[in-house]
Amino acid sequence: MTRMLGRLSIRARITIGTLLIAALFFTGVAIVVRQQVDGILQNAAYDVLMSDATPFETAIQQEPDDPVDNPGEGQLIAVVDPTGATRVSTLPSALTATPDLVDVTRPGPQHLVVDGSAYLVAVEKVTSPGGDWTIISARNENASRQVLEDLTVGLIIGLGTLTVLFGLVSWLLTGAALRPVSHLRRSADTIVATSSDELLPVGPAKDEITYLATTLNTLITDLRASATRERQMVSDASHELRTPLAVLQTQLELLRTGDRSTLDADLVAAGSATLRLNQLVDSLLELSRLDSGRATTTATLGELIDEAGEAVDRARSVAGSDRIDIDLDVTGSIDRARTLPMAALLYGRVLDNLVANAVRAVDGHGRILVTLTATNDRLETTVADSGPGMQPAFVPYAFDRFTQEDRSRAAGHGSGLGLAIVAAAVSAAGGSAHLTNVPGRGLTVTVRLPNSAETIGPLKSGH
Numbered sequence: 368m369t370r371m372l373g374r375l376s377i378r379a380r381i382t383i384g385t386l387l388i389a390a391l392f393f394t395g396v397a398i399v400v401r402q403q404v405d406g407i408l409q410n411a412a413y414d415v416l417m418s419d420a421t422p423f424e425t426a427i428q429q430e431p432d433d434p435v436d437n438p439g440e441g442q443l444i445a446v447v448d449p450t451g452a453t454r455v456s457t458l459p460s461a462l463t464a465t466p467d468l469v470d471v472t473r474p475g476p477q478h479l480v481v482d483g484s485a486y487l488v489a490v491e492k493v494t495s496p497g498g499d500w501t502i503i504s505a506r507n508e509n510a511s512r513q514v515l516e517d518l519t520v521g522l523i524i525g526l527g528t529l530t531v532l533f534g535l536v537s538w539l540l541t542g543a544a545l546r547p548v549s550h551l552r553r554s555a556d557t558i559v560a561t562s563s564d565e566l567l568p569v570g571p572a573k574d575e576i577t578y579l580a581t582t583l584n585t586l587i588t589d590l591r592a593s594a595t596r597e598r599q600m601v602s603d604a605s606h607e608l609r610t611p612l613a614v615l616q617t618q619l620e621l622l623r624t625g626d627r628s629t630l631d632a633d634l635v636a637a638g639s640a641t642l643r644l645n646q647l648v649d650s651l652l653e654l655s656r657l658d659s660g661r662a663t664t665t666a667t668l669g670e671l672i673d674e675a676g677e678a679v680d681r682a683r684s685v686a687g688s689d690r691i692d693i694d695l696d697v698t699g700s701i702d703r704a705r706t707l708p709m710a711a712l713l714y715g716r717v718l719d720n721l722v723a724n725a726v727r728a729v730d731g732h733g734r735i736l737v738t739l740t741a742t743n744d745r746l747e748t749t750v751a752d753s754g755p756g757m758q759p760a761f762v763p764y765a766f767d768r769f770t771q772e773d774r775s776r777a778a779g780h781g782s783g784l785g786l787a788i789v790a791a792a793v794s795a796a797g798g799s800a801h802l803t804n805v806p807g808r809g810l811t812v813t814v815r816l817p818n819s820a821e822t823i824g825p826l827k828s829g830h
Contacts, residue, residue: 378541385537386530393526397519404518408511409487413476416489416504419444423502424493431495443505447471449498458505462486471501484509547576551583564591664710668741669703674711675748678718679737682726690732693722699741707746707816709796717792720785721750721812728754728810744818745798751811757804765802766790789814 375383419442423435427446435454438444445456445463461481462468468479469488477488485508493500547570554567566584570577666674679695686693709717718737725735733753740747757765757772764770768787786800793800793814803811 378538378545381541382534382538386534389530389533393530397522397526400522401515401519405515408515409476412487412506412508412511413489416476416487416506417491420489420491420502420504424491427493427495427500427502431497431500443507445503447501447503449495449500458503459486459507462488462505469503471503478508485512548579551576551580555583558587664713665706665708666711666714667703668701668705668707668746670711671707671709671714671746672697672701672703672739674715675718675737675739678715678722681719682722682735685723686726688731691726691729692734693726693737694735695737695739697739697741699739700743701741705741705818707796707818709792709798709816713792717789717814718748718750720789721814724785724812725750725752725754725810728752728756730754746816748814748816749811751809753809756806756808756810757802759804759806762802762804766800786812 419438423438423444423446426433426436435446437455438457443458445458446454448454456463461484462479465481468481469490470477471490474490474492477490479486479488486505487508488503488505491502491504493502551567557563558565558567566587567580569580569584675697676695679693683691683693722735722737729735729752735750735752738747738749738751740749761770761772766786766789768784770787789812790800793816796816798814798816801813801815803813
């Protein structure tokens with residue numbers, strides 16, 4: 368039954384459920400009404416019998432020796448004196464034919480059915496000086512039963528009609544309520560079929576359908592943005608990969624057909640192209656991992672401080688110049704056991720990218736200062752360099768993927784993914800990254816990590 372109902376539409380299921388509820392309710396109403404009417408008829412008939420017997424009871428008590436008056440027209444009465452003799456009787460022969468049919472020893476109402484006719488019989492005992500008299504009053508119940516049957520048929524027809532109308536109204540109301548859903552479905556089919564950039568229509572009413580449409584539009588917008596980012600990333604990655612692959616292919620071709628005297632130079636060029644390919648692939652894999660939304664890994668403040676020291680040591684080794692000063696400064700409330708929502712290795716990767724950018728910015732001469740400031744609610748990391756700063760027009764796009772300043776692109780440095788990885792890593796940890804740019808005096812990148820994964824703020828760029 369449940370499986371069969373599951374195959375029906377929502378409209379049909381609601382209508383069937385409504386019909387069942389209405390049928391149960393109206394059936395209960397019909398039963399209660401019939402019982403109430405039946406009780407009223409029974410009580411009324413018994414009161415009539417008592418009323419018919421009252422004059423005879425009064426006459427017997429006041430003048431027991433006088434003859435008993437005849438009952439009125441239509442009254443079914445029998446009066447039996449203390450000797451057992453019937454003084455008067457208008458009872459139908461069907462009741463008197465069988466001597467023991469009426470139990471004269473049991474006062475109160477009795478329901479008898481004789482020859483297809485139903486009778487309500489009441490027996491009353493009247494005490495007189497000469498003994499106990501018995502008054503038997505009866506009433507044919509066929510008319511009352513017919514009224515009850517007619518009422519039952521009327522209830523069945525009327526309440527059955529109401530049930531059907533209730534189901535019809537439920538069908539119409541459910542259809543009207545679900546019409547916006549059908550409209551949403553048709554709109555969604557149109558969007559899918561035509562690859563339209565439109566969104567689902569949102570009605571003016573503040574109801575569940577409106578909230579559903581708004582949520583679906585948000586989902587559609589996010590999916591479109593994700594697809595756009597994916598297409599853009601694939602396009603940018605293809606563009607970035609094409610250059611080192613072309614260089615590598617050219618160098619390999621020269622190795623095969625070129626001058627053997629330039630072999631060493633060609634191998635070095637091929638190795639540089641291969642290194643750039645590896646770095647680009649590693650960066651793409653890191654971004655893919657960050658975009659996958661995996662659970663954030665935590666590390667202690669002590670682990671991040673140690674990783675910062677190692678990142679500075681790596682930068683000094685890579686810089687290989689005594690004219691570049693790279694220093695680390697740790698200040699604030701240092702609770703090394705406190706946890707932050709970023710893995711130590713990922714934090715090291717963030718610092719590697721920031722310091723590497725700073726090393727390229729100072730161009731062989733300058734100062735780079737890495738500062739870790741720990742407060743009660745966050746860890747703030749700044750990487751400041753004494754380079755020429757960033758072009759103001761490029762600052763708003765600094766954290767975008769595959770974006771580079773013109774001078775960096777001309778020099779062939781990087782792939783435009785360093786700051787993008789920083790932004791993705793910090794965002795995944797619920798933190799923020801901020802640029803402070805002073806053209807001609809240097810660039811400062813500030814990364815803030817909270818004690819928990821709650822976002823402090825969006826990525827920002829400043830002058």
